[in-house]
Amino acid sequence: MGDSVKTAVILGARSVVAQALAREFAAEGYALVLAGRDTEEIGRIAADVHIRSQQPCTALAFDATDVGNHDTFLAQCEEILGGLPGGFVLCFGYMPEQKDAEKDFTLVQRIIDTNYTGSVSICERVAARFEARGSGFIAVLTSVAGDRGRQKNYLYGSSKGALNVYLQGLRNRLHAAGVQVTTIKPGFMDTAMTYGMDLPKALTASPEAAGRAIFQAIKKGRDEAYVLFMWRYIMMIIKAIPEWQFKKMDL
Template structure:
């Protein structure tokens, strides 16, 4: 029986991952800010077959609470087989350009928050000497673009941190995977125009994450074709890239 902790559980992708585990009879520990949405998700997961569902209401931007939440997850599940960190927001680039305070807040949510959680989580996983962690980043972290460089810089920094943590925890048989979704049709992207083959549903991304938590790759681009799209973008010479509107 798998024991899964999800931080940021009420996001569309995290909820879809949790539903996959519930159908397998897993035990779950869920952390999210909105109590009503969290309880609705917990009830749905129990109905789908979860062996047990424990919840904790917390604002994950309150970094000082992270050690407590990680310990509660470990104690509630009597160990952690898998962890999903899905804490983040899609930054408003224009608003961040006009307000340094907002830019700092977005960096806290998308970089410092996951880093703080992972720092609290790492020694727990080391002591177990086993387990798997998936951290949701973004393809936006692969190259700085004028349209979203505040968000992209947070995700890029997170990628380097996760890479180093994977190197550290590899000695303890703990796999750490950076998940890089492309365009996903979720409430977070509600303001963006949608349609076309590049957009994916949360369930598609969740299925990829579920497999990655079993297999433990270093990086997961989801859907798969984003790996090759971003390879092209990264290889564009700067003189060419500056003239694009990506």
């Protein structure tokens, strides 16, 4: 993470993890744009970040699926922050119940439009700008669900898996330009997305711990980071199970 431009944009800012991350950036002296669909609520979040840190923090409307508006959105970010931001963190995501999505393709379409198409639309536009400048960081919250397709979550998982592959290629492209691309694979986090799920405590990160881990991964210039380290090993084991055996498992 280059310190020359201490400004950042956080997309999907109503997520409690995005909020914790915003506080980490602000505490380190970053001016921020917090973007998402519910600008009224994000306005309150931005005011809270500003009061705690005294750093400029502005709410801005953003819809990942409105790809026709993404260039305008980036121009607005530049106007607010006084130039091309130092970095972007993509925290938005959509995960309906897999069983509901299996019966209704509009939900599947929304998963792909939000998690994959929306992310690629923003990343491509930011990549071109950062490549021309020769600096910047892009961090994206994907998912361990993208590491291997499972019957209980493959519609959401495949959108994140495609995003993982996209980010590998983008990192490869932007390395020579000095632009950092960080793939964050959170594992379980205690947020609205997992509300009501019976998650194992030891494998579930609090929003604050996740915010800290994500900020450190960006700061250290990591290529890929799991929020809780155990997930790297869990996924190594899950990925190593042969397909003939995996297909018989109820995962």
